[in-house]
Amino acid sequence: MVxxxxxxxxxxxxWDRLLDLVGIKAIKYSAVSAITVxxxxxxxxxxxxxxxxxxxxxxxxxxxxxxxxxxYYLNRAWVWGKSGRSHFMKEVTPFWVxxxxxxxxxxxxxxxxxxxAQHLGLSHIVDAIFVNLASLGAFGIxxxxxxxxxxxxxxGSEPISVDSEVI
Numbered sequence: 001m002v003x004x005x006x007x008x009x010x011x012x013x014x015w016d017r018l019l020d021l022v023g024i025k026a027i028k029y030s031a032v033s034a035i036t037v038x039x040x041x042x043x044x045x046x047x048x049x050x051x052x053x054x055x056x057x058x059x060x061x062x063x064x065x066x067x068x069x070x071x072y073y074l075n076r077a078w079v080w081g082k083s084g085r086s087h088f089m090k091e092v093t094p095f096w097v098x099x100x101x102x103x104x105x106x107x108x109x110x111x112x113x114x115x116x117a118q119h120l121g122l123s124h125i126v127d128a129i130f131v132n133l134a135s136l137g138a139f140g141i142x143x144x145x146x147x148x149x150x151x152x153x154x155x156g157s158e159p160i161s162v163d164s165e166v167i
Contacts, residue, residue, distance in 0.1 A: 049128030080155030109134035
């Protein structure tokens, strides 16, 4: 029993340290990203890996577009606490530009992964896994940059702070 209490105490201390280090906004942003990435990966795998109706790149576009809409609203409302009408030029347009940039990078990675898997003569299911990993990696590259842009320019009203320094 003492060991369990000790572990729980350590977990609470780690949580407090994480909050101090990155802040609740970054944790919420990470949660929204996890939700949208998981949904996007599921959609991509179902459409390309199982349904097999479209190409890998078409399925990637559908998966990205489908999850971008809830991603925008979750980030705007839950992470940054914005309500009311969205400002088209200050919020909507930059969000979609960043989403499109991620999509372009993802399409390049997915196309390459699919070609590579076919070149190696891998099964379709392994090909689908390569495609999913390529998509995931491409969006992962932009993840931190998007947070900083969202926080600084789109939704945030205060500067990003790291270890008590203002960036």
